[in-house]
Amino acid sequence: MNGKMFCFQCEQTAGGTGCTVNGVCGKKFDTAGLQDELTGALIGMSLAVEKYGPNADTDRLMLEGLFTTVTNVNFDNGSIAELTAEVRRATAALAPSCSHGCGGCGGAEEYDMKALWDADADIRSLKSLILFGLRGMAAYAYHAYVLGYVDRKVKNFFYEALVAVAKEETMDALLPLVLKVGEVNFACMELLDRANTETFGKPEPTQVSFKVEKGPFIVITGHDLRDLAMLLEQTKDKGVNVYTHGEMLPANAYPELKKYPHLKGNFGTAWQNQQKEFDGIPAPILFTTNCLMPPRPSYSDRVFTTEVVSFPGLTHIGAEKDFTPVIQKALELGGYAEDKEFTGINGGKCTTTGFGHDAVLSVAGAVIDAVKSGAVKHFFLVGGCDGMKPGRNYYTEFVEKAPKDTIILTLACGKYRFNDLDLGDIGGIPRLLDMGQCNDAYSALRVATALADAFKCGVNELPLSLVLSWYEQKAVCILLTLLHLGIKNILLGPSLPAFVSPNVLNFLVEHYGIAPISTPEEDLKKLLA
Structure with missing residues (x-):
């Protein structure tokens, strides 16, 4: 450890380029180094699995290891080091002739993350999209896993994609894999939705x-x-x-x-x-x-x-x-001596949640009729992560200024900017529908595809706009899922990811119309044109 680090996986990364001394999140340089070491060990384990096949230990360690490296999860060097040791033991059990750092064991060498951080800008960008997307997806897969729900295809993809991070060095090879992260994450979110609803019931408003x-x-x-x-x-x-x-x-x-x-x-x-x-x-x-x-x-x-x-x-x-x-x-x-009244950011004393896809689709007929009659002119999905950097008041202002004949779908913690606002309703349909956690983006997609089927059009032809905020890696895998599904013209903020190189950004703009947020007034005018 030389007192230096490199991390640019979250939205608040230093200077919009990368944390190089300590993380803005509070992560120290030595912790960042240990997380890189853990990631390299997971890649080594994936190389061994490629040859010898996975088992229950490698499956568990893959999810725990990737989840551990998500922003604001683990700051404890001892537990990270112990998890790395477990990964190495599992690798050695698969490839007993291989020891830490050696070659010649049939391809189970650990990966030096410096090779990724020092790579060509476009290769680094694509590999980062893959790696950070995998970290976010591992969190969702982990929540399903502890409830007893697994998908072998999802688990196998973690190994496949990490091997590609180590081996592939061309944009032509990496670009399809970026979109495949989105494809597999959609299956992973569907798995978690099933795990949650079959275990705890379908959410109710x-x-x-x-x-x-x-x-x-x-x-x-x-x-x-x-x-x-x-x-x-x-x-x-x-x-x-x-x-x-x-x-x-x-x-x-x-x-x-x-x-x-x-x-x-x-x-x-x-x-x-x-x-x-x-x-x-x-x-x-x-x-x-x-x-x-x-x-x-x-x-x-x-x-x-x-x-x-x-x-x-x-x-x-x-x-x-x-x-x-x-x-x-x-x-x-002992808690408070007397009842204590708290409010949301805007002074509201309560909020309403539970508008998952089952709840929304149960009144789909009323929603469709409202669109056909002109009572509902547009839907906005305003969701994603909240964060500390200035500029996130944009989302509150956007929701407040959205016309009264529009409906706001929301999910993840970004909704706290406005979830205590009373936006009223349209013919009994609440104008603000909280669909749940970040992983419940699956619910929003289910609703969108159901509406598209009802109107016999594609999702991009619906009166629906996505205005997203991001902070960490779960937002990355959700964005990749949206791209995999071909959803275009997404507005993203409050800043664009530091790990997206100019050439990769140009590709996303050209093929998917991704754009940064500007002002609520300008963006509403553009989206409603």
């Missing part, structure tokens, strides 16, 4: 309060519904309420989760506000997936992690999923 009741409580954040279900079961009859945070908000709409009366509502807003919102909070916070920021001293004693999330000095809940320490901390802190 549900009003969620921002009020926190007096007494002990726990805040749970992230994306993993299984962790929430286990926490709810373990806190049952304990006098401890549970509140969602961030991307866990849509969990309030699942029947098998909302049946617990002590799941009370939602605390706080999007992930980047946590250091302010958790400051001195009289309750523990459980992080189940990414979106962890380095905790401040005022609340670090009450932050717990689980799954692949880890941070030095925090209590980690292991695979046994015994949340007793979290519950004990809630009882010790």
Whole structure:
């Protein structure tokens, strides 16, 4: 470790080019180096799998390893090093003649990530799109995996694509693989949708309060519904309420989760506000997936992690999923002495979520009639990640200025910019429809394709525009899915990815019409023309 790093996988990367000393996310240079080492080991394991075939250990380690390298997941050097050692042991079990760093074992050498970061700009750009897309997709595959849902084709593709990152050096070979990431991610999101709905029921439109009741409580954040279900079961009859945070908000709409009366509502807003919102909070916070920021001293004693999330000095809940320490901390802190009223960013006291594809398509007839009558002129999908860099107020202004005869579909944590606004309805159809977490982009695509079938046209011919915000790698794999499906004229912001080279950007503009956001007024005028 020489005190240097290179990372440009998230939207807030330093100078819009790359973090080279420490990460803007809080990741230190040595942690970045260990994550690169882990990625190189995963590529080495993929090379061994290419020759000898996968097994349950390599499948698990692939998902855990890639998920660990997603932004704001793991800041703990010890756990990253141990996971790398596990990957090497699994590789050695496949290719016993191969030791770390050696050749001659039939092609299981680890990959030096410096070769990627120092590559030709266009090759680096395409390989980064593949790698970052895989990292995002691994998060979705992991959530399905822990619920017992797997797709062999999805799992095999992780190995195939990582081998290509190591071997392929031409744009002609890499471009089709970029789009294949999108194709496979669509299948992965479909798998996760099935895992969630078959396990927890189909989401139902549900009003969620921002009020926190007096007494002990726990805040749970992230994306993993299984962790929430286990926490709810373990806190049952304990006098401890549970509140969602961030991307866990849509969990309030699942029947098998909302049946617990002590799941009370939602605390706080999007992930980047946590250091302010958790400051001195009289309750523990459980992080189940990414979106962890380095905790401040005022609340670090009450932050717990689980799954692949880890941070030095925090209590980690292991695979046994015994949340007793979290519950004990809630009882010790005691919560608020009186009910406490909180609001969203715009002053609203509640929001409504649960408009998944089943809920929306159940009223598809009314939606189609509203379009045919002219009551609904346009649909906007305004969704994606929230973040810290200036310029994201664009999305609030866009939604506020959208004409009253338009409907806003939204998903992921970017919705916290406007999800407490009262936009009214059109003939009983709410103008703001929260479709869920980032992975629920699948729901939006299901609705879009159903509308296209109803109007006997392509998705690009619908009165539908996509205005997306991005931050990390799950947004990357969703964007690649949209491109795979041929969806064009997407507006992307608040800035374009640093890892997209000028030539690759020109390709995306020429073939898909991708464009950066400008101002809400200009973009609305263009999209409604």
